[in-house]
Structures are given as C-alpha cells and as structure tokens.
Amino acid sequence: MMMMQDVWTQLGPTIAAIMFTWTMYQNYFPHQLRGHIRRYTDKIISYFYPYMHIIFHEYDTDGWFERSKAYVAIERYLSKNSCTQAKRLKANVVKDGQSVVLTMDDHEEITDEYKGEKVWWISSQKLANKQTISLWKEDDKRYFKLKFHRKNRELITNSYLKYVLDEGKAIAVRERQRKLYTNNKGESGGYRYRGWRIWSQVVFEHPSTFDTLAMDPNKKQEIMDDLQTFRKSKDYYAKIGKAWKRGYLLYGPPGTGKSSMIAAMANFLEYDIYDLELTAVKDNTELRRLLIDTTSKSIIVIEDIDCSLDLTGQREEKKKKDEKDKEKDEKDAIVEKMKKGEAKEKSEVTLSGLLNFIDGLWSAIGGERLIVFTTNYVEKLDPALIRRGRMDKHIVLSYCCFESFKVLAYNYLDVESHDYFPEIRRLLGETNMTPADIAENLMPKSSKENADTCLKRLIEALENAKEEAKLKAKEEEERAKAEKEKEVKEKEEKKKKLAAVDGVNKNEKSESNGTEENGSAKENGDVSKD
Ligand SMILES: Nc1ncnc2c1ncn2[C@@H]1O[C@H](COP(=O)(O)OP(=O)(O)OP(=O)(O)O)[C@@H](O)[C@H]1O
Numbered sequence: 001m002m003m004m005q006d007v008w009t010q011l012g013p014t015i016a017a018i019m020f021t022w023t024m025y026q027n028y029f030p031h032q033l034r035g036h037i038r039r040y041t042d043k044i045i046s047y048f049y050p051y052m053h054i055i056f057h058e059y060d061t062d063g064w065f066e067r068s069k070a071y072v073a074i075e076r077y078l079s080k081n082s083c084t085q086a087k088r089l090k091a092n093v094v095k096d097g098q099s100v101v102l103t104m105d106d107h108e109e110i111t112d113e114y115k116g117e118k119v120w121w122i123s124s125q126k127l128a129n130k131q132t133i134s135l136w137k138e139d140d141k142r143y144f145k146l147k148f149h150r151k152n153r154e155l156i157t158n159s160y161l162k163y164v165l166d167e168g169k170a171i172a173v174r175e176r177q178r179k180l181y182t183n184n185k186g187e188s189g190g191y192r193y194r195g196w197r198i199w200s201q202v203v204f205e206h207p208s209t210f211d212t213l214a215m216d217p218n219k220k221q222e223i224m225d226d227l228q229t230f231r232k233s234k235d236y237y238a239k240i241g242k243a244w245k246r247g248y249l250l251y252g253p254p255g256t257g258k259s260s261m262i263a264a265m266a267n268f269l270e271y272d273i274y275d276l277e278l279t280a281v282k283d284n285t286e287l288r289r290l291l292i293d294t295t296s297k298s299i300i301v302i303e304d305i306d307c308s309l310d311l312t313g314q315r316e317e318k319k320k321k322d323e324k325d326k327e328k329d330e331k332d333a334i335v336e337k338m339k340k341g342e343a344k345e346k347s348e349v350t351l352s353g354l355l356n357f358i359d360g361l362w363s364a365i366g367g368e369r370l371i372v373f374t375t376n377y378v379e380k381l382d383p384a385l386i387r388r389g390r391m392d393k394h395i396v397l398s399y400c401c402f403e404s405f406k407v408l409a410y411n412y413l414d415v416e417s418h419d420y421f422p423e424i425r426r427l428l429g430e431t432n433m434t435p436a437d438i439a440e441n442l443m444p445k446s447s448k449e450n451a452d453t454c455l456k457r458l459i460e461a462l463e464n465a466k467e468e469a470k471l472k473a474k475e476e477e478e479r480a481k482a483e484k485e486k487e488v489k490e491k492e493e494k495k496k497k498l499a500a501v502d503g504v505n506k507n508e509k510s511e512s513n514g515t516e517e518n519g520s521a522k523e524n525g526d527v528s529k530d
C-alpha cells in the first residue's frame with residue numbers, strides 16, 4: 001500500500017506544474033485571446049453542466065451601508081428551511097433584541113422545492129483583498145447563490161423569485177416589532193442635520209383589541225370585516241384605479257373609545273401607527289414630506305382634527321345666523337384658541353394642504369394605509385374634509401349601551417351575568433354614561449372589592465348621573481323659560497317705547513301743523529297787507 005508521504009511526493013511536482021502554467025497563462029497570454037478562450041470554455045462547460053446560477057449580494061453597489069432588500073427577504077425566506085437542513089446556523093437578533101432569526105452560515109447549502117422542481121440555495125462569502133484599506137463593508141461580501149436546472153429558467157425567473165421575495169417580506173412583517181411614530185417639530189430655518197429624522201418612534205405596545213373594545217357587537221363585526229376586506233384588496237383597488245388607502249372618521253363625546261379603537265385597529269391589522277401632530281407641522285410642504293416618509297401597512301392618525309386646524313370658516317357664518325348658539329360658540333372659540341396655543345400662529349398648514357395629504361397624487365405612494373381622524377365635534381368640520389372618498393367610513397362612538405356594558409363587565413370583573421344586570425340595563429336606557437366612566441366604576445380599587453361591590457358602585461353612579469341630568473334639564477328649562485320671559489318683556493317694553501315715541505311724534509306733528517297753518521296765514525296776511 002502506498003504511503004501518504006509517497007502520494008505527496010508524486011503530487012507535489014504536478015501541482016507546481018499546474019500553478020506555473022496558470023501564472024504563465026495569466027501573465028503572458030494576450031488579454032483578447034483569454035476572453036475568447038473563456039467564452040468557449042464556458043460554452044463547453046454549459047453543454048455538459050445543465051445548471052444556472054443567480055447571485056444575490058448582501059450589499060448593492062449603490063446601497064452604501066444599507067443591506068440589499070432582496071438579500072434580507074431571501075434570508076428571511078430561507079430561515080424556515082435553514083433550521084431543519086443546515087448544519088451550521090447563524091443567529092441574527094431582531095425585534096430590538098427580543099427575538100432571534102436563524103439563517104444558514106456561510107458555505108452552507110439547503111434545498112427548496114417549487115411546483116415540483118428542486119432548487120439549491122448556497123450561502124457564500126467572497127474574501128476581501130486584505131491589502132486594500134476600505135471604508136466600506138469590503139470584508140463582508142456575502143451573497144446567496146441560487147442554483148437551478150436550466151430547463152426551469154422561465155419558472156424560476158418569472159415566478160419563483162417573486163414568490164420568495166414576497167414570502168420573505170411577509171415573514172419580516174409578521175415578525176417585526178410594530179412602531180408608534182410621531183412627527184418632530186419642523187426643521188429650524190430649513191436646516192437639517194444629517195441623519196435627522198422627521199418621525200421619531202417608539203415600540204407600539206397598546207393592549208387594546210376588538211375583544212376589549214366595548215361597543216355594539218354588530219357594529220364591531222362590521223368594522224372588522226371592513227378592515228379585513230381592505231387588507232386583502234390590493235388587486236381590487238388597482239382594478240378600479242384607486243389608491244390603496246381608506247379613510248376613517250371616528251367621532252363622539254370624550255371617553256367613548258376613539259383612541260382605543262385606533263389601537264385595536266392597529267393590533268388587528270398588525271400595522272404601525274403614525275400619530276401626526278398637525279400643529280407641529282410647519283407648512284404644506286412639510287406635511288407632504290411627512291407623508292412620503294411613512295411606510296405601507298400603517299395607520300396615519302390625526303386626533304382631535306377640529307382643534308388642529310382652523311377648519312371652522314363655515315361655522316362662523318352659521319354663528320351669525322344662529323343667535324341662540326352665539327354665546328356657546330364664542331366659548332368654544334376661546335377653548336379652541338387655548339388648545340392651539342402658539343402653534344396656531346406657527347403652523348401654516350391649510351385645509352387644501354390637508355386635502356392634498358389625504359387624496360392628492362402623493363397619497364398613493366406606498367399603498368396599504370389607513371388615515372384616521374378623530375373629533376368630538378363632527379359638525380365643526382368642513383364637509384369637504386370628511387366627504388366619502390376622503391373619509392370613507394364614518395363611525396360614531398357614543399354613550400355606553402347595555403351590550404357595551406356587558407363587554408366591560410366581562411373584561412373588568414369576569415362576570416357574564418349578575419342579579420344587578422337588569423337594573424343596570426334599565427338605568428343605561430335612562431341616562432348617558434361614557435364607557436370610560438363605566439370602566440372606572442367597574443375597576444376594583446382594593447383587594448376587598450369584588451363584582452358585587454363594583455356593580456353596586458356603578459348602579460349608584462348611574463342613579464347620580466340620572467339625577468344630575470334631571471337637575472340639569474330642569475335648570476335648562478328654567479333658563480330657557482326665563483330667557484323667553486325676558487324676551488317677551490323686552491319686546492313689550494320696546495313696543496311701549498315705540499308707542500310712546502309715536503304719540504310724541506303725532507303731537508309734535510299736529511302742533512307743528514297748527515303753527516305752520518298760522519304762520520302761512522300770517523305770511524299770507526302780511527303779503528296781502530303789502
Ligand atoms: N368603547 C370602549 N371600550 C373599552 N374601553 C373604553 C371604551 N371607551 C373608553 N374606554 C376606556 O376609557 C379610556 C379612555 O378612552 P379613549 O381614550 O379611547 O377615549 P376617546 O374617545 O379617545 O376620548 P377623547 O375624545 O377624550 O380623546 C380608555 O383607556 C379605555 O380604558
């Protein structure tokens with residue numbers, strides 16, 4: 001048997017000869033000739049080698065420090081097969097350090113199957129030239145190589161690649177940590193620092209869901225169906241020529257669950273939230289920038305839209321006509337000014353800027369976005385702002401009904417029925433209370449409190465509210481009565497005054513008539529005398 005040493009003794013000169021020939025070929029063979037030779041050798045190889053390769057680099061040449069989107073999507077897609085097939089795995093930390101994505105390590109190979117055809121994915125790394133110093137990620141030239149039979153060229157390039165990228169993106173969306181963004185105060189003097197971001201973000205962790213939301217179950221189901229349909233309607237929106245977005249207007253008294261519903265929507269659709277503070281937006285141009293910087297699969301929220309902009313032009317006219325509401329409207333205007341504070345002076349966002357934001361040409365970029373407005377006073381908004389097409393679905397959130405109460409009772413006290421329920425049902429029919437107030441009464445305040453004590457407290461609160469409402473109505477009635485009486489009295493006094501003035505005028509007239517007659521007679525007499 002040949003010894004290992006003998007093998008090396010024989011192999012050594014052969015390797016040296018091959019290397020010498022290769023160096024001679026590289027250094028002295030004419031460049032043009034080498035090109036021809038390479039082309040022909042490739043042809044020969046491809047004749048016997050029936051596979052094709054596609055390379056996906058981790059960093060695009062023009063991508064600077066940003067990883068190629070295709071590479072990241074493929075990495076996510078392959079992670080599911082990597083865990084079962086690859087022998088060496090690489091761990092990437094995602095979700096801000098809370099979870100780990102496992103992918104195959106360099107020089108590992110895994111297989112995948114698509115429509116019955118087999119493909120191979122190889123993870124590789126091109127070693128950098130260590131003699132050159134580079135600022136860029138020179139030493140990190142990783143890539144994925146996709147190998148497939150050339151008979152499947154059409155299938156792979158036309159459909160498999162799209163499938164892989166879509167699936168990879170979907171996995172990334174499913175596994176990402178959702179964000180709550182808010183806009184920063186506009187740039188000062190048009191100057192921006194490099195890396196300055198127009199939106200700042202935190203992790204979105206609101207626990208509100210449609211299960212915890214207290215509202216009429218039919219209405220709730222209708223909203224959930226609407227959202228679900230929207231999410232799946234990419235092709236439908238494209239077919240009808242509409243940008244893939246939908247506007248929701250949520251209105252109702254304070255504490256009826258408008259903000260809670262937005263959080264529930266985001267949790268249901270797994271979307272991010274962009275909470276837009278309109279008063280901090282400098283002008284329409286900045287508003288457009290903010291819009292461009294949002295991503296798809298998101299909800300853009302403008303809360304209390306009636307306080308954000310001066311959209312009350314029409315109300316002013318109405319105010320003049322409506323004498324009765326004059327005083328109330330003035331109070332509103334003062335409150336509104338206080339709410340706006342300085343911001344009103346600084347923000348130059350106009351109604352037309354906002355309308356453009358909602359459905360101008362720029363609003364179509366990205367797609368799959370909801371725009372949600374909330375307000376306590378829907379009647380204050382300009383009809384152009386909330387017409388269908390802009391705000392497609394109007395949802396009123398109102399005082400607590402018995403069905404809503406049952407949801408809250410179950411969430412807060414774990415009770416589905418109770419002896420107190422019929423009384424609560426009767427009281428809810430007789431008085432108005434917001435879900436926020438009901439919830440506050442239902443919440444146990446100490447370990448000694450249980451469902452009985454909490455429900456009893458709620459009954460007392462409802463009775464108090466009923467009494468208060470009665471008193472208020474009585475006061476209102478008396479005020480209206482007093483006002484009417486005052487009006488009647490004023491009218492009568494006015495009449496009396498007019499009558500008195502009339503009387504004086506008549507007297508003066510008859511007196512002056514007499515004087516005139518005398519005067520003229522005198523004049524006439526004088527004349528005749530002359
Ligand atoms: N419909 C509801 N279902 C469940 N909880 C509710 C509901 N409405 C209000 N709440 C409770 O009351 C609190 C206040 O509700 P929320 O902030 O959603 O009201 P809002 O309508 O946005 O009020 P505002 O008009 O003042 O902004 C919430 O934290 C929630 O606990």
Ligand SMILES: [Mg+2]
Binds near residue numbers: 259260303374
């Ligand atoms: Mg709110």
